Amino acid sequence: MSSEIYEKIRRNPRFIEMVAKRNRFAWTLSLIVLVMFYSFILVVAFFPKALATPLWEGATTSVGIPIGAGLILFFWLLTGYYIRRANKEFDTANAEAIKEATR
Amino acid sequence: MTGVMTRLGAALFAAAWALPAWAAPAVEQTQQQGRNFHAIAMFAVFVCATLGITYWAANRTRTAADFYAAGGGITGVQNGLAIAGDYMSAATLLGLSSLVYTKGYDGFIYCISFYACWPIIMFLMAERLRNLGKYTFADITSYRLDQKQVRTMAAIGTLTVVIFYLIAQMVGAGQLIKLLFGLPYWSAVVIVGVLMVIYVTFGGMIATTWVQIIKACLLLGGGTAVMLLAFSQFGFNFENLFTQAVAAHKDGIKIMGPGTLLADPVTAVSLGLGLMFGTAGLPHILMRFFTVPNAVEARKSVFIATLCVGFFFCVVCLMGLAAMVIVGKNPAYFEGGDILGKMLGGGNMPAMHLAHAVGGNLLLGFLSAVAFATILAVVAGLALAGATAISHDLYANVFKGGKSTEKEEVRVSKMSSLLIGVLAVGLGIQFEKLNIAFLVGLTFGIAASCNFPILILSMYWKGLTTKGAVWGGIVGLVSAVAIVVLSKSVWVTVLGNAAPVFPYEQPAIFSMPLAFLTAWLVSTLDRSPRAAKEKEAFADQLVRAQTGFGAAGAARH
Numbered sequence: 001m002s003s004e005i006y007e008k009i010r011r012n013p014r015f016i017e018m019v020a021k022r023n024r025f026a027w028t029l030s031l032i033v034l035v036m037f038y039s040f041i042l043v044v045a046f047f048p049k050a051l052a053t054p055l056w057e058g059a060t061t062s063v064g065i066p067i068g069a070g071l072i073l074f075f076w077l078l079t080g081y082y083i084r085r086a087n088k089e090f091d092t093a094n095a096e097a098i099k100e101a102t103r
Numbered sequence: 104m105t106g107v108m109t110r111l112g113a114a115l116f117a118a119a120w121a122l123p124a125w126a127a128p129a130v131e132q133t134q135q136q137g138r139n140f141h142a143i144a145m146f147a148v149f150v151c152a153t154l155g156i157t158y159w160a161a162n163r164t165r166t167a168a169d170f171y172a173a174g175g176g177i178t179g180v181q182n183g184l185a186i187a188g189d190y191m192s193a194a195t196l197l198g199l200s201s202l203v204y205t206k207g208y209d210g211f212i213y214c215i216s217f218y219a220c221w222p223i224i225m226f227l228m229a230e231r232l233r234n235l236g237k238y239t240f241a242d243i244t245s246y247r248l249d250q251k252q253v254r255t256m257a258a259i260g261t262l263t264v265v266i267f268y269l270i271a272q273m274v275g276a277g278q279l280i281k282l283l284f285g286l287p288y289w290s291a292v293v294i295v296g297v298l299m300v301i302y303v304t305f306g307g308m309i310a311t312t313w314v315q316i317i318k319a320c321l322l323l324g325g326g327t328a329v330m331l332l333a334f335s336q337f338g339f340n341f342e343n344l345f346t347q348a349v350a351a352h353k354d355g356i357k358i359m360g361p362g363t364l365l366a367d368p369v370t371a372v373s374l375g376l377g378l379m380f381g382t383a384g385l386p387h388i389l390m391r392f393f394t395v396p397n398a399v400e401a402r403k404s405v406f407i408a409t410l411c412v413g414f415f416f417c418v419v420c421l422m423g424l425a426a427m428v429i430v431g432k433n434p435a436y437f438e439g440g441d442i443l444g445k446m447l448g449g450g451n452m453p454a455m456h457l458a459h460a461v462g463g464n465l466l467l468g469f470l471s472a473v474a475f476a477t478i479l480a481v482v483a484g485l486a487l488a489g490a491t492a493i494s495h496d497l498y499a500n501v502f503k504g505g506k507s508t509e510k511e512e513v514r515v516s517k518m519s520s521l522l523i524g525v526l527a528v529g530l531g532i533q534f535e536k537l538n539i540a541f542l543v544g545l546t547f548g549i550a551a552s553c554n555f556p557i558l559i560l561s562m563y564w565k566g567l568t569t570k571g572a573v574w575g576g577i578v579g580l581v582s583a584v585a586i587v588v589l590s591k592s593v594w595v596t597v598l599g600n601a602a603p604v605f606p607y608e609q610p611a612i613f614s615m616p617l618a619f620l621t622a623w624l625v626s627t628l629d630r631s632p633r634a635a636k637e638k639e640a641f642a643d644q645l646v647r648a649q650t651g652f653g654a655a656g657a658a659r660h
Binding site (some may be wrong): 004005006009010015018019022027029030032033034037038040041044045046048049051052053059060061062064065068069071072073074075076077078079080082087088090094097098 | 121190208212214215216218219221222223225226227230262341342345346349352356359360361362367368371379398399403404405406409410413416417584616642645646647649650651652
């Protein structure tokens with residue numbers, strides 16, 4: 001029984017479109033995180049001096065501090081951005097696909 | 104120096120029992136200290152409160168769904184706190200703050216590495232876990248593959264991770280309690296074991312979740328209080344804090360940039376991989392996603408967990424920096440009053456000394472009690488994950504072929520948690536004198552190389568077959584264990600050989616690709632009719648993964 005409904009949902013063009021969009025969105029965001037994180041790690045391994053540069057003339061605070069804190073904050077905001085789009089767009093498309101299939 | 108501080112004056116266990124080995128020096132033996140009544144009293148309050156909750160939870164735990172997944176009735180915010188609680192251990196508080204205290208910016212890099220897995224879990228895993236799973240992550244890997252083989256594989260992965268992680272926590276608990284509370288090692292291990300079994304057996308997932316939530320709030324609250332009190336001495340000014348820290352630290356301005364800790368790129372990347380994907384393969388963390396009613400709440404839980412973990416790491420870093428000035432320049436916290444010499448209680452004490460410096464014995468006692476509570480909460484989660492793998496995966500689905508009743512399944516689960524408790528206490532006492540720093544690295548390595556590859560492939564790759572999943576898992580497990588055993592941390596440190604066979608201690612960069620490659624190769628070569636069927640079944644699985652239609656429902660109560 002559920003297999004039949006799954007079949008219907010699967011054929012729903014709006015569902016197909018949503019899956020493609022969600023995949024693109026999730027992988028893009030993951031890629032952003034992976035690239036930013038591993039670039040950071042590689043800078044640490046190969047150009048550690050770059051992160052030790054003072055933030056302004058005569059400052060003790062190095063650029064590495066806001067960069068690190070910025071990564072933490074930015075990654076968290078990205079998860080929030082994902083939720084926003086998933087709750088609005090993807091969940092609506094899902095609900096409609098299920099409604100149409102079970103009608 | 105006050106009495107309490109001198110009682111703390113012995114080598115503290117390393118961060119090892121919850122940090123991967125790379126963040127941890129050797130686990131030091133601790134000396135039993137005089138009783139610390141502040142800490143014991145506050146811990147007693149925590150135990151009474153959690154036992155009360157367990158009693159309340161026991162009355163609400165009727166079905167298998169209640170027992171394993173709290174009936175799916177946990178909200179996103181509650182689950183987020185519980186996930187954060189599973190992730191923030193006593194070692195995070197003590198080990199990472201001491202790393203910042205000694206190495207400065209390098210400690211911050213570790214914090215970021217610990218943290219970076221959470222957005223990935225959000226984007227790629229949270230929803231699918233919730234939509235496909237019921238009680239264990241094997242529900243997902245066996246969704247379209249052969250139940251018996253894949254579940255057995257997943258149960259082996261789960262139990263290895265659980266047992267190794269439990270031993271590490273037990274030994275850590277014993278050493279910590281000996282030092283902070285002044286109780287003998289074995290009694291600490293037995294207390295942890297008994298309470299863990301009580302929480303899990305009587306209260307199931309509901310009690311385990313609430314113990315975790317309370318502990319997360321205590322840890323966040325305690326850490327934040329110490330940080331704010333310390334930061335106020337610098338007028339809440341970052342530049343002022345950094346300048347004074349640089350002036351106080353023996354490495355001076357070098358602490359503001361990366362040092363020598365991550366200079367080797369292979370180790371750095373391997374650690375990053377192991378941490379990031381190991382977290383995404385820890386059974387007790389994965390299990391948390393089945394306690395919420397739907398994908399919306401699953402997403403919310405990761406959002407909250409990410410916030411808590413990120414915030415807590417920043418707090419820990421500020422504590423480490425403030426300790427450079429407040430603790431590092433105060434002779435009272437050093438053996439013989441020599442600020443260039445050994446710190447009282449050993450290298451992991453800066454956070455505890457800082458608590459004492461800014462809040463006196465009361466705050467110190469509070470933070471000690473929180474550290475013990477933290478261990479309790481983490482072992483309860485682990486024991487539940489292990490018991491569920493035995494009862495739901497092995498007993499109900501492999502031995503009984505899915506034909507057992509819920510009642511039998513829960514009974515087996517309760518017996519299993521008792522068995523795991525006895526085993527953990529026994530091994531914990533056996534391992535007292537052993538250097539167990541390798542255990543946590545091993546745990547993360549196995550989780551990243553055995554559990555994670557099968558899980559992510561089964562969710563995303565249509566071509567995965569039963570044979571591929573089983574062989575990929577075996578290769579990941581064996582190679583991760585082999586690399587750790589042949590590396591310096593076991594081959595030299597534990598087994599006493601002269602030189603390591605394998606030069607790197609972190610297995611993930613090698614064992615993870617091996618597992619993926621094997622799973623891919625075996626699946627691609629698998630031309631059996633069953634393999635074709637399994638590939639075909641992916642289409643239905645994808646619909647459920649995306650929509651949650653047909654997913655295990657929320658609680659009836």
